[in-house]
Amino acid sequence: MSKDAVSIHGIWASRWVFILAATGSAVGLGNIWKFPYMTGVYGGGAFVLVYLICICLIGLPVMLAETLLGRRGRQSPVNTLKTLSRYSNASSAWSWAAVMGMTGALLILSFYSVVAGWALDYIVGMVRGEFAGIDGDGAGQRFGSLVSDPVRLTVWHTLFMLLTGWVIARGVVAGLERTLRILMPMLFVLLVALLGYSLTTGHFMEGVRFLFEFDLAKVPDGILAAMGHAFFTLSVGVGSIMVFGAYMPRKASIGSTVLTVGLLDTVVALTAGMALFPVVFAAGLQPNEGPGLMFVTLPIAFGNIAGGNLFGVVFFVLVTVAAWSSAISMLEPAVAFWIERSGRSRVWVTSVIALLCWVVGLGTVLSFNVLADARFFVSDADGWHLFRWTSEGGMTFFESIDYLTSRIMLPLGGLLFVLFAGWVLDRDVFRDELALKYRRLFPLIYSLLRYVAPAGILIILVTELTK
Numbered sequence: 001m002s003k004d005a006v007s008i009h010g011i012w013a014s015r016w017v018f019i020l021a022a023t024g025s026a027v028g029l030g031n032i033w034k035f036p037y038m039t040g041v042y043g044g045g046a047f048v049l050v051y052l053i054c055i056c057l058i059g060l061p062v063m064l065a066e067t068l069l070g071r072r073g074r075q076s077p078v079n080t081l082k083t084l085s086r087y088s089n090a091s092s093a094w095s096w097a098a099v100m101g102m103t104g105a106l107l108i109l110s111f112y113s114v115v116a117g118w119a120l121d122y123i124v125g126m127v128r129g130e131f132a133g134i135d136g137d138g139a140g141q142r143f144g145s146l147v148s149d150p151v152r153l154t155v156w157h158t159l160f161m162l163l164t165g166w167v168i169a170r171g172v173v174a175g176l177e178r179t180l181r182i183l184m185p186m187l188f189v190l191l192v193a194l195l196g197y198s199l200t201t202g203h204f205m206e207g208v209r210f211l212f213e214f215d216l217a218k219v220p221d222g223i224l225a226a227m228g229h230a231f232f233t234l235s236v237g238v239g240s241i242m243v244f245g246a247y248m249p250r251k252a253s254i255g256s257t258v259l260t261v262g263l264l265d266t267v268v269a270l271t272a273g274m275a276l277f278p279v280v281f282a283a284g285l286q287p288n289e290g291p292g293l294m295f296v297t298l299p300i301a302f303g304n305i306a307g308g309n310l311f312g313v314v315f316f317v318l319v320t321v322a323a324w325s326s327a328i329s330m331l332e333p334a335v336a337f338w339i340e341r342s343g344r345s346r347v348w349v350t351s352v353i354a355l356l357c358w359v360v361g362l363g364t365v366l367s368f369n370v371l372a373d374a375r376f377f378v379s380d381a382d383g384w385h386l387f388r389w390t391s392e393g394g395m396t397f398f399e400s401i402d403y404l405t406s407r408i409m410l411p412l413g414g415l416l417f418v419l420f421a422g423w424v425l426d427r428d429v430f431r432d433e434l435a436l437k438y439r440r441l442f443p444l445i446y447s448l449l450r451y452v453a454p455a456g457i458l459i460i461l462v463t464e465l466t467k
């Protein structure tokens with residue numbers, strides 16, 4: 001594998017475009033929607049602490065491995081691993097790690113699109129002024145009536161999937177840069193503005209304490225969830241970052257790039273948490289609200305500030321954009337792979353795969369209403385069942401997909417990627433591709449990759465699967 005190979009899918013204009021694309025991928029619903037509600041469900045600070053540790057010791061090394069492998073391989077993740085394993089005299093079975101990742105990314109997209117659809121629905125709600133002066137009960141009802149309506153959910157899910165497919169069909173390079181350069185900073189500014197509102201609720205410190213004060217006794221329960229979320233939020237373990245790495249110019253430094261992306265992602269998640277929880281407490285809501293958390297609390301904030309409607313519209317547009325730039329990165333690995341494999345046009349390949357995701361997404365749509373009692377992995381009085389009709393226990397379709405991807409597929413994919421980069425890829429190739437400015441850091445980074453990250457993932461995964 002020559003280091004001068006080029007990608008047939010295009011190349012970013014500069015290192016900055018990779019940072020934009022990777023940050024666009026990383027910053028999304030995971031930060032603004034999922035991180036706060038998971039923190040609520042898992043009881044606050046302990047979860048956040050484990051999450052931050054997982055980002056540093058596991059998430060960033062995996063991101064580094066993916067970026068590096070992608071840039072060396074210059075193809076879709078599957079073919080990148082195939083080529084690099086051949087070059088390293090290793091079994092091409094390694095490429096199955098990318099097949100699993102690619103599948104995981106599509107499964108995530110199937111529910112991600114539904115949730116992004118909620119944001120679209122809220123744009124309309126804000127435009128109509130539905131939230132003026134709203135309180136906790138009203139906001140809860142507004143959310144409830146949305147998710148109980150399968151037709152409304154399907155309409156938004158369809159629209160979002162079309163938006164995603166459209167960008168991918170046109171090619172990732174065109175359009176992405178211009179959009180993200182303007183919109184990502186705007187999203188951040190608005191989050192900070194919301195933080196300003198949460199300061200006025202009188203419950204700001206309560207929110208901060210909830211986020212950062214930890215009770216060690218609570219840690220065990222949150223560990224598995226926190227690691228899964230670290231993968232999810234950084235978009236690693238599925239090949240999304242690897243495929244973007246394949247379009248990264250030669251000269252860019254991988255180490256500092258990865259750090260930048262990880263830092264931005266973390267800052268956005270923590271800002272979202274600090275903006276949301278004070279509102280939760282001020283409105284007398286429970287932090288363990290679940291997936292509805294952001295969609296219930298934010299309207300309260302917007303409904304009670306001057307100009308709230310306008311800000312609300314802008315905010316949900318930005319959330320949609322953040323979700324959009326993440327969604328395209330879920331679709332790209334599979335699309336790139338299938339183009340390489342079949343030689344068919346990007347438009348055709350994208351249409352087929354997006355349609356497939358759309359169909360699976362209908363399962364998530366229905367899991368909030370008509371099929372809410374269709375539960376998987378149920379254990380009740382008479383044992384364990386893969387599937388059961390019940391209103392208690394087990395996981396809905398949405399919860400099952402979320403669980404399978406975040407808790408199992410992403411960590412497993414990430415494990416295989418770091419193992420490949422650390423143990424299969426030639427050490428000199430690795431060093432050459434990394435091209436560190438501060439050479440002395442090399443042993444540190446290399447041992448994070450070879451030992452710390454794999455051991456950490458393995459321990460948590462095994463605990464999960466044997467629990």
Ligand code: PHE
Pocket residue numbers: 025026027028029030031105108231232233234235236238240326327329330
């Ligand atoms: N990182 C994205 C988020 O936080 C989600 C994502 C997961 C994107 C996996 C790509 C791949 O919203």
Ligand code: NA
Pocket residue numbers: 025026027028030031232233234235265
């Ligand atoms: Na994220």
